[in-house]
Amino acid sequence: MGVRTWIEGWPAYRQATGTDRLGRGAAVKSGASARLTARTASADTVVKSVCPYCAVGCGQDVYVTGGKVTQIEGDPDSPVSRGRLCPKGSASLQLTTGSARRYQVLYRRPYGTEWEPLGLDEAMDMIADRVIASRRAGWQWESDGKRVRRTMGFASLGGATLDNEENYLLKKLFTALGAVQIENQARI
Amino acid sequence: MQQDLQHADCIVIEGSNMAECHPVGFQWVMEAKARGATVIHIDPRYTRTSAVADLHVPLRAGSDIVLLGGLISYVLSSGKFFRDYVVNYTNAATIIGEEFTDTEDLDGLFSGFDADSRSYDPRSWTYEGTEVQAASGERDAEYDVRTAARGEAHGSGGAHVGTPRTDQALEHPRCVFQVLKRHFARYTPEMVEQACGIPRAAFDRVCAAITANSGRDRTTAFVYSVGWTQHTVGVQYIRAASILQALLGNIGRPGGGILALRGHASIQGSTDIPTLFDLLPGYIPMPHAHTNQDLDSFVAAEGTDKGFWANMRAYTVSLLKAYWGDAATAGNDFCFDHLPRLTGSHSTYETVMAQLAGDCEGYFLLGENPAVGSANGKLQRLGMANLKWLVVRDFSLIESAVFWKDGPEIDSGELRTRDIGTEVFFMPAAAHTEKSGSFTNTQRMLQWHHAAVEPAGDARSELWFSYWLGRLIRSKIADSTDEMDRPVLDLTWDYPVEKWSEERGPGEPSAEAVLAEINGWDADGKPLPAYTELKEDGSTACGCWIYCGVYADGINQAARRKPGSEQSWIAPEWGWAWPANRRILYNRASADPEGRPWSDRKALVWWDADEGKWTGHDVPDFVPDKAPGYRPPRDATGPAAHAGTDPFIMQADGKAWLYAPAGLVDGPLPAHYEPQESPLPNPLYPQQRNPVRQARKFAHPDNRFQPSDGAYGAQVFPTWPPPTG
Secondary structure (H helix, E strand, O other): OOHHHHHHOOHHHHHHHOOOOOOOOHHHOOHHHHOOOOOOOOOOEEEEEEOOOOOOOOEEEEEEEOOEEEEEEEOOOOOOOOOOOOHHHHOHHHHHHOOOOOOOOEEEOOOOOOOEEOOHHHHHHHHHHHHHHHHHHOEEEEEOOEEEEEEOOEEEEOOOOOOHHHHHHHHHHHHHHOEOOEEOHHHO | OHHHHHHOOEEEEEOOOHHHHOHHHHHHHHHHHHOOOEEEEEOOOOOHHHHOOOEEEOOOOOOHHHHHHHHHHHHHHHOOOOHHHHHHHEHHHEEEOOOOOOOOOOOOOOOOEEOOOOEEOHHHHOEOOOOOOOOOOEOHHHHHHHHHHHHHHOOOOOOOOOOOOEOOOOOOOOEHHHHHHHHHOOOOHHHHHHHHOOOHHHHHHHHHHHHHOOOOOOOEEEEEOHHHHOOOOHHHHHHHHHHHHHHOOOOOOOOOOEEEOOOOOOOOHHHHOOOOOOEEHHHEEOOEOOOOOOHHHHHHHHOOOEOHHHHHHHHHHHHHHHHHHHHOOHHHHHHHHHOOOEOOOOOHHHHHHHHHOOOOOEEEEEOOOHHHHOOOHHHHHHHHHOOOEEEEEEOOOOHHHHOOOOOHHHHHOOOOHHHOOOEEEEEEEOOHHHOOEEEEOOOOEEEEEOOOOOOOOOOEOHHHHHHHHHHHHHHHOOOOOOHHHHHHHHOOOOOOEOOOEOOOEOOOEOHHHHHHHHHOEOOOOOEOOOHHHOOOOOOOEOOOHHHOOOOHHHOOHHHOEOOHHHOOOOOOOEOEEOOOOOOOOOHHHHEOOOOOEOOHHHOOEEEEOOOOEEEEOOOOOOOOOOOOOOOOOOOOOEHHHOOOOOOOOOOOOOOEOOOOOOEOOOOOOOOOOOOOOOOOOOOOOOOOOOOOOOOHHHOOOOOOOOOOOOOOOOOOOOOOOOOOO
16 A cells, blocks of 8 residues: 555544544544444345244344344334334344254153254154154043043143244144143243 | 323333333333323332332232222222213123122122132123123133023024113112122222232322323323233232223223233234133134033034124134135034043143143143243153153253253252153254244234244254144054044145255245135135134134234235334234234224214224214224114124124123123132232131132142141241230
8 A cells, every 4th residue: 555545544643633633433443443334234135023032022124144144133114113122132143043052853762861863854753653652542532421532642832932823733733633731831 | 002002191010010021112101201191110029110100109919909909999989980981881780690699798709619629600690680601711611501591592592692781870789880889898098008018198199190090081001911910810910900991991092901011922822823722713712521512502602692702603613614624514513523622721730740640641842941931840840751752842952851861850869860761852943033924912913024044954943843743643644544533634734835855855834824824715715804704604714713814815914014104103004913903902992982082182993974984093993884873683693782882892792891790710800819828818808818729739749838827837027016025
């Protein structure tokens, strides 16, 4: 670079000649800082979402770059939240991309002391077999002489953090299987 | 709705720390405050909500019914109830049957209590001359009466389709108004001070604030959360607030109502389309076991005769068609017999007891963590240790997934890993950014969230899991001729899925296709526009009648995102609220019997005589063209049986229930009982605790209660007054 540019890059020079006389702001901003842009500004796409935490239902803008979520901000368009997110909602990026997340199915055999890896397809097949078996083991055509047509062999807990469509299919399937011990956070 | 709080002249927050727990919603309380509203926070603790309130009222935990009862009593005795609203829109004038006996005469019990079963028979609570079904809650209690009456009345129009007797002057000794006055008479300011620990001056301020801010020109809103629900009498807390707000004329009004602040992203949705034991979608009850029950008897028993629950057959048949499609015909009762039946409570706590007993051998945990999130974590973990198999689907290795090697019982040696036979599958779940679907928030508003990225690795959505589990099970039993398997094989279970890929295997099902089924379609497959289009003849299918309309015109109404800044404060084009995009329920009550707003200041919906329809800022929660002056014919049923002055369209009688003749298991009116583990005697009644609370069935050495009633260990320290001598 030219000598002039080099001199004008000195913080001391900028402090003396610019508006930042105390040398605490613009004068001492490094080149790296000046080249920073918000992840949101440089994202490939932004997708409309809703906070996964409480029931206020704040709007979220999900920013995606290179096929990965890079930031989650409040959606200013929401008439309910008006762009705000609470500390939990603001940390949705960590929830969804942080190191606590797992991406592999794990299996613990009866009386086992450690997890073992298991393929997703195999896990699904094993679970289907167990549902069928436990359903039969706990099947009741009648209770106290009255028709019940149900199974007490397996139960399910969970739903308040799931989508309506997911709860719909779960209840539909479990009900057809005869399971009645279906519950979620709403009653707890 | 949360934004509506800005219109309140007074906001009472009780059983909630809204500023900390629903902080973004709380901005609307601050908006109200900026406009001059009075904010009152009633709570045992002084929290951040208290810090910005105009008044913090501390009260003893568990004593809210005494306070609310005291406010009700004040409103009644001072005459400061909203008389026109009360007379026209509540059941204040309805006369109760002679068999009813109140807590005043039974030492704190209501009539109909059976000590052996620890339950109430609600039949003595009914209106004079007619029994009536509830719009929600425990509706099966009326089964025998309503089916017997139907049997007797078959062909004669129905003996139980009666009209309650009323006294519009509110003077008849057995009219609800007088019953209320008598019931709450002992809830005096002195009692409030003694039982709640609320100084008289503070109580007086609350009385003044809520009455001065109710009526034609001003409205008061109540806000609550789990500080109210987590009690053995939690339901009656909510009932007490409903009674108070109905007396003050605040229900269905802008800046009024009772806002429940729920706690999970779609806990409202998971109650509407319930993964709950006692409900089917749209609050249709799960059938209980009865002799010779068929669809007709179910509908007659559980539905109402008047109002919109009278159409229960249409809602139920449409649901059965959504579930079982072509297999459900008029000839087989639309597969009604495919539904499993209840024989009491099958809640998660009963299930834990069944797991401990070895009766329930399999368990799915789908984004829930009972080892730490349910009551008595130890029993939860002991139950899980007794299972044959457990499937945990979550983001990370939660406590419930690793209980077998990590937890208090492992640390103490009470449980040993090598002795626990539970087979455990941990399956990573997709996050909300990785799947498309809808959440329903605390104000009944559905909002669609779009997938931004695919879930990585083996992580999948619950939509993927439930769909493919169903496909696998159905293929494994495809050749079965066992009658047990018919419901599974008859299911409609064919949703569009994304293509199978080498990398990810079976594809993701279309959430929008499931939404379309929830919305429903007519005989030609066209999406239904509204629940009023549902038919009982099997020509419509609808997975959840209260959500009908969310996919009207084949458009995902829940995905609408017209910015709030471009709409009115109601913002009807952001998302979609049930029912029918009505944002404030029972908003007919915001207008007087002639259909004019009670005041210009509090206008919400009103009758447009020229157009012959209801109109306003919100979608009217009323039959659109039913004139205020409409009076039903004597033998009318269904919605047509409601007058143009009956705003509470889900209630059989179209009125807000100050007194609930049906639907509740612990009384038609709230009564104060001490909490289960209270160290103090009940200052109001000899009956100490909620008589129908279920404690005995959960008896277990690891489920002990804090001793009380003078038992060893019940003493409270420091004692007052100090011992003398």
